[in-house]
Amino acid sequence: MRKIILLFAVLAIVSCETEKKDYVTLNGKLKTPGIEKLTVQGRDFSKEITVNSDGTFSDTLKVSDGVHAISSGNDRVTLFLKNGYDLSMEFKGENLADGVLFNGEGAETNNFMQNKRAFYMSDKANPKSYFTLDKEAFDTKLAAAKSELKGYKDKAQNLDSVIVVMDARNDEMFFGYIESNYESMHETLTRLGKGKASPVFTNYENFKGGKTSLADLKGKYVYIDVWATWCAPCKAEIPSLKALEKEYAGKNIEFVSISVDKPEAHETWENMVGAEQLGGIQLYADNNFESQFILDYGINAIPRFILIDPAGNIVDADAPRPSDAKIKELFTELGI
Incomplete structure (x- = not known):
């Protein structure tokens, strides 16, 4: 009888060990002090995780299997969560976005995703x-x-x-x-390589009145933003562009925004420039995407940024966006 009882006890233990958890266990330690919580978000799922004073955290999450993000403010990293995973996160730097090394159940898929992310960010x-x-x-x-x-x-x-x-x-x-x-x-x-003479635009309507040509700006670097009022990625760059203009005010550079809106959106362009208090030189292309300047640069997607030197030659026909730290590195390299 005792042997039978022991057998049932062993079977019960084995059963407990092999039964799949219907939740995710997530733990790790942040390298950045002062963070009090992390947010995990996915499809139909959101939960805040408490971070201890020493940067450690641990919690269980019952998720909808799929891609999630773990974030602290705007700092975030993507991971794949599936009920049954038991993941330990080792952060590579002070920011979550610096990358993560995963250990435990589910680590293989998540480390693969991290490797792919690093590739596509490079x-x-x-x-x-x-x-x-x-x-x-x-x-x-x-x-x-x-x-x-x-x-x-x-x-x-x-x-x-x-x-x-x-x-x-x-x-x-x-x-x-x-x-x-x-x-x-x-x-x-x-x-359109570096040092080649830039295509030019002539007599584009200036929001502040009159007409402006590229030739009018010779003697200064010209950072051109080709955009449109309907373009969400274009509008997303506006805060960074404003900050860049403010930081380089008085320097040997002009910031020029060229709208490729169609004629029926001309009033929309005027209203947006005024309402958003857009700075720099705000111009309206003479024939939207069919404008010769736009065609010469082969622009078929926006936003597009172009940097031209004081002599009217190309520095970069596809320059970094205002939100990209590389643009300031380029300005520094040029002595702007």
Whole structure:
């Protein structure tokens, strides 16, 4: 009888050990002091996690399986959560966005995502870094990028199927864009390379009155923002552009915004420039996307930023956005 009881006890223990949890366990330690809480958000899910005074945190989450974000204010990192995961997060830097090393159940999928994120946040995923190369160098760099991503995939044999599908789609879109646009973009960027004479615009309507041409701005660097009132990414850059204009006020640089709105949106443009108190030189292109200046630069997507030197030559035909720290690095390099 005792043996039977012991047998049932063993079976009960085994059952408890193999029963899958219907929640996620998440723990880690932040390197940034003073953070009191983290927010985890996903599809139909949001929960705040308390952070202890020493930066440690631990909590259980009953989630809808899928991609989530863990954040502190605007600092955030993406992770994949699935009920049953038991994840420990080791942060690589003071910011969440600096990256994470995961350990425990679910670590393989999440570390794979971190590797892919690092790739797509690097210059290896900057189309311009491919388009500026000659064909031989282009083929070499493209093959190296594909090999690197394949290596991440080969090391992660047990990825969640949702991530497998998403990952394949993302890579297909990225490499498809690079390969299908190489010839046309290479020609454009070669023609519009650093030091080449910039295409010009002439007599564009100035919001403050009169007409303005690129020739009027010679003697100064010119940072051009090609945008439109309907363009959400364009409008998202406005706060950063305003801050940049304020920081470089009085320097040897003019900030020029060229709207490619259609004629029927002219009043909308005027109202927005006035209401948002947009600074710099606000111009209205003479024929929206069909304006010769826009065609000469091969612009078919906005926002697009261009930097021209005091002599009217191109510094960068596809310059960093105002929100990108690299623009200030470029200004510093030029002595602006």
